Structures are given as structure tokens and as C-alpha cells.
Amino acid sequence: MRARRLAGIAVALALFVPHLAVAQESYPSRPITLVAPFPPGGVADLTARPVAAAMERVLKNPVGVVNKTGAAGAVGMQFVAASKPDGYTLLLALSSISIIPEADKIFDRQPAFTVDQFAPIALISADPTILVVRAESPWKTARDFIDDAKKRSGQISYSSSGIYGTLHMAMELLSHAAGIKLRHVPHAGAGPALTAILGGHVDALASGPAVVLPHIKAGKLRALAGWGDKRVAALPDVPTFKELGYPDAEFYIWAGLFAPRGTPEPVLARLREATRAAVAEPDFKSAMDKLETPIVFKQGDEFQRFFDADARRLAAGVRKVGRIEDKK
Amino acid sequence: MLETLANLGLGFSVALSPPILFYAFVGCVVGTLVGVLPGVGPLAGISLLLPATFGLDATRAIVMLAGIYYGAMYGGSTTSILMRIPGEAASVMTCIDGYAMARKGRGGAALAIAAVGSYIAGTVSVVGLMFLAPPLAAFALRFGPPEYLALLLLGLFVLAYMSSGSMLKSLAMASFGLLLGMVGIDQMSGYFRFAYGVVELGDGLGVVPVAVGLFGVAEILATAGQATPPQVVKPRLRELLPSRQEWRESAAPIGRGTVLGFLIGILPGSAHIISSFVSYAVEKRMSKHPEQFGQGAVAGVAGPESANNSATSGAMVPMLALGVPSGPIPAVMLAAMMVHGVSPGPLLIQQQPELFWGFIASMYVGNVVLLILNLPLVGLFVNILRVPYPYLYPAILVFSILGVYAVNGSVVDVWIMLIMGVLGWVLRKLSFETAPVVLGVVLAPMIELSLRQSLAMSDGHYAIFLQRPIAAVLLGVGLLLVLLNLYSFVRRGLDWRARLALAEKGEET
Numbered sequence: 001m002r003a004r005r006l007a008g009i010a011v012a013l014a015l016f017v018p019h020l021a022v023a024q025e026s027y028p029s030r031p032i033t034l035v036a037p038f039p040p041g042g043v044a045d046l047t048a049r050p051v052a053a054a055m056e057r058v059l060k061n062p063v064g065v066v067n068k069t070g071a072a073g074a075v076g077m078q079f080v081a082a083s084k085p086d087g088y089t090l091l092l093a094l095s096s097i098s099i100i101p102e103a104d105k106i107f108d109r110q111p112a113f114t115v116d117q118f119a120p121i122a123l124i125s126a127d128p129t130i131l132v133v134r135a136e137s138p139w140k141t142a143r144d145f146i147d148d149a150k151k152r153s154g155q156i157s158y159s160s161s162g163i164y165g166t167l168h169m170a171m172e173l174l175s176h177a178a179g180i181k182l183r184h185v186p187h188a189g190a191g192p193a194l195t196a197i198l199g200g201h202v203d204a205l206a207s208g209p210a211v212v213l214p215h216i217k218a219g220k221l222r223a224l225a226g227w228g229d230k231r232v233a234a235l236p237d238v239p240t241f242k243e244l245g246y247p248d249a250e251f252y253i254w255a256g257l258f259a260p261r262g263t264p265e266p267v268l269a270r271l272r273e274a275t276r277a278a279v280a281e282p283d284f285k286s287a288m289d290k291l292e293t294p295i296v297f298k299q300g301d302e303f304q305r306f307f308d309a310d311a312r313r314l315a316a317g318v319r320k321v322g323r324i325e326d327k328k
Numbered sequence: 329m330l331e332t333l334a335n336l337g338l339g340f341s342v343a344l345s346p347p348i349l350f351y352a353f354v355g356c357v358v359g360t361l362v363g364v365l366p367g368v369g370p371l372a373g374i375s376l377l378l379p380a381t382f383g384l385d386a387t388r389a390i391v392m393l394a395g396i397y398y399g400a401m402y403g404g405s406t407t408s409i410l411m412r413i414p415g416e417a418a419s420v421m422t423c424i425d426g427y428a429m430a431r432k433g434r435g436g437a438a439l440a441i442a443a444v445g446s447y448i449a450g451t452v453s454v455v456g457l458m459f460l461a462p463p464l465a466a467f468a469l470r471f472g473p474p475e476y477l478a479l480l481l482l483g484l485f486v487l488a489y490m491s492s493g494s495m496l497k498s499l500a501m502a503s504f505g506l507l508l509g510m511v512g513i514d515q516m517s518g519y520f521r522f523a524y525g526v527v528e529l530g531d532g533l534g535v536v537p538v539a540v541g542l543f544g545v546a547e548i549l550a551t552a553g554q555a556t557p558p559q560v561v562k563p564r565l566r567e568l569l570p571s572r573q574e575w576r577e578s579a580a581p582i583g584r585g586t587v588l589g590f591l592i593g594i595l596p597g598s599a600h601i602i603s604s605f606v607s608y609a610v611e612k613r614m615s616k617h618p619e620q621f622g623q624g625a626v627a628g629v630a631g632p633e634s635a636n637n638s639a640t641s642g643a644m645v646p647m648l649a650l651g652v653p654s655g656p657i658p659a660v661m662l663a664a665m666m667v668h669g670v671s672p673g674p675l676l677i678q679q680q681p682e683l684f685w686g687f688i689a690s691m692y693v694g695n696v697v698l699l700i701l702n703l704p705l706v707g708l709f710v711n712i713l714r715v716p717y718p719y720l721y722p723a724i725l726v727f728s729i730l731g732v733y734a735v736n737g738s739v740v741d742v743w744i745m746l747i748m749g750v751l752g753w754v755l756r757k758l759s760f761e762t763a764p765v766v767l768g769v770v771l772a773p774m775i776e777l778s779l780r781q782s783l784a785m786s787d788g789h790y791a792i793f794l795q796r797p798i799a800a801v802l803l804g805v806g807l808l809l810v811l812l813n814l815y816s817f818v819r820r821g822l823d824w825r826a827r828l829a830l831a832e833k834g835e836e837t
Contacts, residue, residue, distance in 0.1 A: 039656075040375040041663030049379060067375070069736060071513060071530030078527055103518055112527050157785060163518040185473075185784045186515055188777060191653030191662075195596055198652060201472035201785060210666070214651055214673025290669035323517070 027087055027267045031062040034090045034257075037076025039069045043208070043293075047124060047255040048092040050287035054278035059270075065092075072162060074100050074112040081113035085262035087271060091118065095166050095254055098311035102318040103164045118258040119268060120307055122275040122299040125288065126254035128228025129170040129206040130238065132221045137203060142225035142244055145204070149180040157183040158204040159196040164318060167193060170206035170227055170251040172317045174241065177248040197221070208253050209234060210292035227251040234292065250313065254296070256303065272299050332458060339685030343693050348391055351384070352690045355392035356697045359399015360705075362416075366407050366544060366724070367536045367731030367745075369416030370400035370640075374660050386668035387683045391690045393661050394644070398450055398691070401600070401637040402698045405442035406709050409629070410435055411724055413544030417535045418600045418636035420766050421608040423543050425621060425628030432624050436568030436710045441578050441626060442633040443702040449586040449634035450695035453641035456590050457648075458688050462677075465649035468594040473781035474793050476597070478802035480775045483602060485609070485809055498764045501755070505768015508533050512773070516780045528740035535601070537732050537745040538769050542762040544728055545749025548721045550756055557717050568707055570626075578630035581611050585634030592635070593642020596654040600639035601770060607635035622761075641691065648684060650674050 032055075036048040045067060052063040068076035073096050080091040097115065104111035131142060139145040149156050160168035163186045175182055185202050187193040190211065197205040198220060205212075209232050215221040216235070223238045227249055231240055241249035257275055259268060278284060279297050288295050298306055342348055362373030373396045381389035404415035409426035422442065429438040456464075471479075484502075511522040512532030523529040551558060570578070585607045592603040611631040612621045621628050646654040651673035653659035662672045670680060677684045712720070732745045752762050786792035793799050 039660075040378045041660035046663060046667060049382065065379070066737075070738065071527050074530065075527050075738075107519060109520065110525065154787070163514075163516060183784065183787065185781050187781070188515060189659075191659045192596065195469065195646075195652050195654060196472065198650065199469035199472055210671075214671045214675065218674040220674060287667075291666055292671075 027270055028059055028061040030088065031064055032059075032088050032090060034063055034065050034092055035076050035080050036065055036067050036092050037069060037073040037079075038067070038094070040067055043253060044073075044092055044094050044255060046291055047288075047293070050284050051092065051124060051257070051275075051278060053287075054281045054284040055274050057281065057283075058274045058277045071112070072096065072100065072165065078112040080258070080260060081117040083260055085119075085260040085264075087259060087263050087267035089260065090121070090271070091258040092124075093118075093256055093258055095169075095252065095310065095314065097256075097258070098307075098314045099164050099166075099169060099318055102315045106318065106323055115311060117261050119261050119263055120299075120303050121257040121259055121268065121271050122279075123254060123256045123296060123303045123306060124275075124279060125293050126252040126296040126306075127208050127210070127293055128226045128230075128232060128240075128250075128252050129167065130209050130212070130226040130232060130235065131174070131204060131206055131224045132197065132212050132216065133204050133224060134197060134200060135219055135222050137222070139224065140222075142239065142241070145224055146178045146180060149178070149182060153181045154183055156204060157185050157202040158206070159185050159187050159193040159202040160206070161190040161193050162186050162188060164321065166251075166253050167206050168321075169314055169317050171204075172321055173251050173313065174206070174227070174246070174249040176317065176320055177241065177246040206251075208293075213292065233294070248313070252310070254310070256307070275299065335681065335685045336458065336689060338681065339687075339689030340692075342387065342682050342686030343391075343689035348388060348686060348690060349693065351388045351392040352395050352694045353697055355395020356399040356694050356701060358392075359396040359401075360403035360698065360701060362396060363400035363403020363419075364406045364415055365731045365734075366411075366413040366415060366728045367540050368734050369404070369418075369536065370397045371656050371660070372735045373400060374657060378660060378664055381664055382667055384668075386665055386670045386680075387686050389664050389668060390661060390683065390687055391694075393664055394640075394687065394691065395694050397657055397661075398637060398640045398694065399698055401450075401633075401640055402443060402446050402702050404636070405446075405629070405633050406439065406705075407544075409438045409442065410709060410712055411544060412547045413724065413728060414536075414539045417539060417598075417770070418604045418639075419633075420535075420539050420543070420601075420763070421604045421632040422629055423539075424608075424763060425623075425625045427547075428622065428624035429626070429629065430713065433567060434570075434574075434624065435713060436706055437570040437574055438626075438629050439706040439709060440568065440703065441570050441574065441630050443699060443706065445578065445582040445585065445630045445634040446637040446702075447695055447699040448582055449589060449638035450641065450698070451692060452586050453590045453593075453638035454688060454691045454695070456638075457641045457645055457691075461645050461649040464594055465646045465652075468596065468646050468654065469650070469652070470798060471595050472796075473778040473785060474796050474799040475802065476595070477775065477778040477782055478793065478799040478806070479595070480602075480771055480778060482802055482806045482809075483606060483771060484775075485806065497760050501760055501762065502764035502768045505765035506772040506775075507768075508538070508765070509769045509772020510776070515773075515777050516784070526740060528738050532773060533744055533769055534735070534741060535766065535770050536735055537741045538748050539766045540728050540732055541745040541748025542752035542755075542765060544724065545745060546752025546756055546762065548725060549749060549753040551717060552721065553753075568710060574626050577626040580614075581607075581627040581631035582634045584610060584614070585631040586638045589635030589638030590642040593639030594645045594654075595642075596646070597774065598655055599643060600636045603635040603639040603642075604632035605767060605770070607631040647672070648676060648687070651676055 034048055034052045036044045038044040048065045052065045056063040068079050080089055083089040101111045101114050133139050158171055196202050212221055216223055223235050226232050226240045228240055279295055362368050374393050400416055404419035405422050407413045407415045408419040408422040409430050412423045412427040414420045414423055426438045513530045514521055588607050589603040593599045611627040612618050643655055643658055646652040647658035653662050665672045729742055732741050755762055782792055
């Protein structure tokens with residue numbers, strides 16, 4: 001009994017003492033938590049897992065993914081914004097990080113968090129959304145679609161992942177750029193939104209390419225145009241809205257790594273360097289290949305510029321949508 | 329037909345290979361545990377284990393995750409029957425009659441019937457999945473918001489059959505539940521309703537914390553409040569197995585539950601939960617002794633438990649045949665396939681026959697494994713009832729808190745559960761039934777969303793519900809049910825009041 005207790009104390013000391021010593025020395029010295037603010041199986045989660053695994057190998061330190069979900073990502077983002085800026089709690093955020101505080105503003109409510117509570121580390125991926133319609137629909141090109149929408153204002157419907165969600169914002173940016181009005185039918189997530197167009201309950205959908213590619217290949221859906229500044233590799237014949245003369249219809253479902261604002265510069269530098277090495281790993285590349293998500297790596301000023309431009313576009317989009325009940 | 333059998337042969341050659349068999353077994357065991365643990369349901373279980381499958385190949389991963397899903401439906405009945413705590417949301421209905429049976433010393437029989445019913449439902453519905461997947465999946469897609477709303481309104485009639493006491497009280501409770509279901513982000517405008525600055529309330533009040541609180545915690549409080557602790561029901565071994573009559577009474581409900589569960593399971597959304605509610609209502613309606621419901625009716629366990637199991641196979645139909653994520657759980661399973669480079673879609677069955685048929689065959693095998701696993705466990709679990717209440721109840725409370733916390737890692741959920749527990753205790757003291765509250769919380773967000781989506785689709789014209797044939801037929805059936813009830817209501821107006829008074833008197837003793 002006594003021997004066991006002594007052994008217990010010894011183990012406790014062994015665990016504790018080196019920890020104290022290392023804490024002074026270098027970052028990282030204990031496990032890092034990477035918060036994915038969406039449930040397992042979503043884009044954020046599926047990107048966070050390989051990122052965490054690759055960073056773990058680079059930093060030679062455990063990096064664990066925690067799904068902190070709720071309120072369209074606001075719960076997890078608020079959690080990271082409020083956590084200690086020591087580099088041990090990081091966030092893998094999607095485009096919605098710029099949308100949520102804007103939507104809060106519109107409703108005059110205390111924002112759950114603000115964008116400037118985060119220090120950007122790196123952009124990991126950016127997938128332009130594409131516009132799809134059912135294969136039997138009359139629109140063969142994006143031009144047909146826009147012309148018809150002008151003729152029948154508010155008659156053509158589309159589904160989205162939810163109000164102010166990414167798929168909604170993509171369509172709003174297009175409507176704004178092309179001067180058209182579409183009928184919005186929000187759904188509770190990207191899955192139900194896809195089901196709605198396949199079932200013929202709505203006419204159109206803006207979606208990440210990976211999710212709709214199998215249905216395009218099977219001849220159920222037709223892609224009309226993309227929101228990217230380049231064409232989607234898997235769909236070389238599908239033009240971008242930019243090519244069609246709507247440069248403001250630019251939208252990406254992107255995933256980026258953030259730390260809480262106030263994280264010391266040396267720690268941020270170490271994280272940037274680690275992320276750069278991590279995304280170059282073959283294992284990481286093959287994981288992203290399987291998800292058919294292109295790696296787009298940007299950091300430092302480059303990421304900040306991308307982030308700012310994106311946030312500006314989205315803020316304008318959210319403001320244009322405004323408060324729904326005020327419109328009626 | 330012949331081709332299907334040949335394919336199934338291929339499937340079994342995959343499913344019976346040692347590694348696949350192993351992962352199916354692991355999935356079933358984890359699923360049973362996830363089901364038994366109060367609050368933690370299949371979605372939480374699958375989500376937690378998803379990362380662990382990243383290292384496996386696609387077939388193994390999907391077989392294991394499916395095992396968790398239907399395994400949880402087996403395990404979910406355990407705590408519902410023994411402790412009145414729903415192991416997961418689809419077992420809420422089992423709490424009512426299952427627990428009443430346990431109180432009468434028939435806990436073992438209830439568990440055995442739940443296990444056998446689950447086995448029959450699981451196996452028969454896989455046959456349905458195998459032969460009917462492509463045509464049924466196409467039909468399921470035609471269920472848009474208007475059709476869904478019509479179905480849910482039909483579901484509201486369930487309310488009328490849920491109470492054994494006063495209709496007025498149960499409607500009051502249902503309305504209260506519907507109001508609770510209004511908490512959270514308005515899906516159509518993004519407005520936070522009744523959240524009072526608590527971001528976590530944006531997702532509304534979860535079914536799990538509400539159900540565990542209203543049923544389980546309230547039960548514990550009520551028992552603790554009694555002057556003398558209730559007698560411990562010591563189960564005797566020969567009472568573990570259902571009697572001949574109990575088998576006879578459960579045969580038809582199991583059959584009906586299987587068909588109902590499969591058909592409802594195909595529809596988008598969290599259909600396995602709704603299927604158990606609907607099955608309960610149908611059984612009560614069909615029963616020759618509806619007054620036994622709530623007092624330990626065998627059919628009230630056999631029907632819903634079969635339905636929720638068969639709904640899991642139904643949910644796989646659109647997922648496998650079309651690559652459509654028809655609910656949260658199939659969505660996670662689709663993600664698991666994508667991680668392995670299998671793109672789910674309408675071409676999956678042709679492109680990945682080993683995966684599809686191996687998966688189907690593994691569900692046959694998995695159901696056998698679960699039956700073998702669960703029947704002997706009945707003897708073990710029933711012994712929990714031997715533990716004296718002063719030891720048992722604190723332990724259950726701890727597990728309930730752990731389970732509810734584990735689902736989202738949210739302390740807010742624990743508070744919801746505890747507040748609901750106190751509320752449930754008060755309501756019991758006033759002899760209100762709490763099951764309609766849970767049904768209201770389940771249905772309110774779905775009814776609201778599908779109504780407003782329908783109106784968004786039609787630009788505000790209510791005619792959309794009559795222009796679409798499926799919706800119109802369902803609404804017609806609903807109207808017919810209302811008229812039928814009104815007719816009998818008017819016809820025996822007076823003696824209804826007399827019987828209500830009697831019934832209330834009966835409740836208070």
C-alpha cells in the first residue's frame with residue numbers, strides 16, 4: 001500500500017517537474033487543441049483532422065481536434081476568442097467567421113465575437129462554390145439562368161445551408177452582381193439543401209464542388225458557372241462568373257487557421273512555420289485530394305489581404321440581405 | 329432477383345471475412361454501450377468514433393459506423409425500461425410502458441421483447457433495403473417541405489393518444505412542449521429567440537437533455553421525496569423471459585413497427601425518433617385495451633423498439649442509393665466515405681459493389697451479433713434493480729449528467745436537464761404527464777421549419793399544400809381523423825366528462 005502511494009507520488013513528480021522546466025523554454029511543450037466549430041463530418045472537421053495530424057508530426061507535439069459546435073459555429077468561435085492567447089488553443093474557421101459578427105450587428109445584438117479577436121495564421125484551402133441546376137431544367141448556361149431570372153423576378157428558387165450561411169451568401173453576391181432577384185428557401189445545413197434540389201423542390205443551389213460532382217457525373221445536376229477566379233479543375237468547361245462579366249460574384253468556402261489575438265509573436269511565427277511544413281506533407285496532400293478540396297496556402301500579409309477582401313465582400317452581402325422581417 | 333442473391337453472396341463473402349466481421353462486432357458493442365449510456369445517442373457515438381475510422385478502409389469504416397447506429401437502437405431501450413431514462417432520443421416512448429413493466433417485475437420480459445423485436449425489425453428491414461432501395465429512394469426525394477409538414481401534422485395527432493388521463497392536461501403539456509421548441513435561432517431570419525445572450529441556446533433545447541430531465545431526473549426526485557423508499561423489485565430468474573401471452577401480444581406490434589419504421593426511416597430528417605412516436609400511437613389506437621397503455625402494455629414496448637430499429641435501415645436507403653445525406657447520421661457516414669476517397673452518389677452501387685453488398689450483408693450479421701449480445705445481457709442488466717435506491721439513484725444521476733454533457737460538451741445542456749428534472753417533478757406532483765412535452769419539443773422546430781420553407785417555396789401561397797398530391801393526401805387523412813374523433817366526442821359528450829372525472833380520481837390514488 002505504502003509502496004504504491006510512493007510510486008504514485010514519484011509518477012506525479014516525474015510528470016510535473018519536466019513540465020515546469022520546459023514551460024519556460026520553448027513552445028509547444030504541452031498538447032495543442034485545435035477547435036473545429038462544426039460537427040464531425042463537416043468541411044471544418046474534415047480539414048481540421050489532417051491539418052492536426054500533419055502539424056503534430058511537424059511540431060512533434062500532440063495536436064488534438066475538438067468539435068465545439070452550436071449556433072452555426074458561433075459557440076466554438078466565441079470559445080477560442082475568449083481563451084488564453086498562449087498558442088495552445090487554435091481555431092479552424094470557415095468563411096462564416098466574417099459573416100456571424102456582421103449578422104449580429106444587423107440585429108443590434110452584442111456580438112458573440114468580433115473578427116479582430118483573432119490573429120490569422122494561415123489559409124489552408126479555398127474552394128469556390130459552383131452554381132448547379134437540375135439536369136432537366138431549361139437553363140443550359142449561366143446566361144440563360146440570369147436572363148430568365150431577370151424576366152421572372154423572384155420566381156426562381158434556390159436552397160441554402162441556412163440564412164446568412166455560406167451557400168446563401170454566395171447566391172446573394174451573385175444576385176447583387178447580376179441585378180437579379182431569386183427566391184430563397186433556407187434549409188438546416190448543406191445536406192438538406194442538396195436533397196432539396198435533387199428532389200426538385202427548388203431550382204438552383206450554390207455548393208462546394210466536391211459534394212455535387214458525383215451528381216453531375218451521374219447526370220442528375222448541371223453546373224452552370226463557378227464563383228472562383230479560376231475554373232474548377234474537375235469541371236474545365238464550366239466558366240466563372242468573372243469570365244461572364246460579374247467580377248463581384250466571387251466567393252470561396254475557405255478554411256483557415258487562427259489563434260486568439262494577443263498570442264505572442266514568436267509563438268505565431270512558430271505556428272506559421274509549422275503550418276507551412278504541414279501542408280507540404282504528402283500525407284496531408286493525399287487526404288485533401290480524397291476530399292477533392294484544393295489546398296490554397298496563404299499566410300502573413302497575403303492571408304490578411306485575402307481575409308480582409310473576403311470579409312468586405314461578405315459584410316456588404318449581409319448588409320444587403322438585411323433583417324429579413326423588415327422587408328415584408 | 330437471382331442477380332440480387334448472387335450479389336448478396338458476394339456481400340456475405342466480404343462481411344464474413346475476419347476483419348469486416350471484427351469491425352462489425354466492434355461497432356455493435358460500441359453502439360450498445362452508447363445506447364445504454366443515458367443521453368448519448370448514435371449521433372454522438374458515431375461522431376466520436378469517426379476520427380478513429382480514418383485509418384481503416386472505406387468498407388470497414390462504414391460497417392463499423394453502421395454497427396454503432398443500429399447497435400444504439402438495441403441498447404437504448406435498457407435504461408428506458410429499467411430506470412425511465414431514455415438511452416437515446418428514439419427510446420423516449422419506451423420509457424412509458426417499459427418502465428411500468430419493470431415496476432411490475434416484468435423488466436426482464438420487456439428487455440427481451442425489445443431485443444427480439446429489434447432483431448426482427450433489423451433483419452426484415454435490411455431485406456427491404458436490399459430489394460427496394462432504388463425505387464424507394466426516388467420516392468423519398470419527393471418528400472419536400474410541404475409533404476413533411478403534412479406528415480408532421482399527422483404526427484401531432486399522436487398527442488391525442490399519448491395520455492391515459494385528462495385530454496385537456498395532455499394538450500396543455502403538448503402546447504408547453506411546442507413553446508419550448510421555439511427557443512433558438514429562427515432558421516428563416518437568423519433571429520435569436522429566447523436565448524437571453526446565451527449563445528448555446530441558439531440551437532434550441534435539445535431533445536436529449538429535456539427527455540432525460542423530464543423522465544429520469546424527475547423520477548429520481550419523486551422517489552427520493554417519498555417517506556419510505558419503495559420496495560426493491562428483486563427479479564427472479566424464471567421471470568426474465570416473456571410469458572406466452574406477452575409473446576402473443578407483441579407479435580403484431582413488432583410486425584407493424586417494422587413496416588412503419590422502415591417507411592418513415594426513409595424520409596429525410598431524424599426519422600428514427602418520429603418513427604417510435606408514431607408506432608406508439610398506432611399501437612394504442614389498434615389495441616383492444618388502450619387503457620393498459622402507460623400501465624405496462626407490452627405493445628407499447630414492442631412497437632416503438634421495432635420501429636426505431638427498422639428506421640435505421642430505412643435511413644440508409646437514400647444514402648446508399650442516391651448518395652443523399654437524408655439526416656444527421658447518414659451525413660456523418662457519407663463524410664466517412666469521402667474521407668476514404670469513395671464519392672457517394674447515385675453510381676455507388678455500380679462502382680463499389682463490394683462496399684454496398686458487403687455493407688448489406690454485414691447488417692444481417694450485425695443483427696445476429698446484437699441479439700446474441702443482448703439477450704444474455706438482459707439477465708445482467710436486470711440485476712441493476714437489486715441495488716438499493718440510496719446507492720442506485722446517485723449513480724444514475726452522475727451517469728445522466730455525464731451522458732448529457734458528453735453529447736455536445738456543453739454545460740448549458742446539463743443545466744437544461746436539471747431544470748427540466750425539477751419541472752418534471754413539479755408536473756408529476758400535479759399529475760401532468762410529461763411525454764407530450766417531449767413530443768412538442770421534437771416536433772415544434774420541424775413543423776415550423778417545414779411550414780415556413782413551404783411558404784418560401786410558394787411565395788406565401790397556402791395552396792401549395794393542396795397542389796402537391798402527397799401533401800394533399802396526407803392532410804386529407806389528417807382531416808378525416810379529426811372528424812372521426814370529433815364525431816365520437818360529440819356522440820358521447822356527457823359520459824366522457826364523467827369518465828374523465830373518474831380517470832383523474834384514479835390517477836391520484
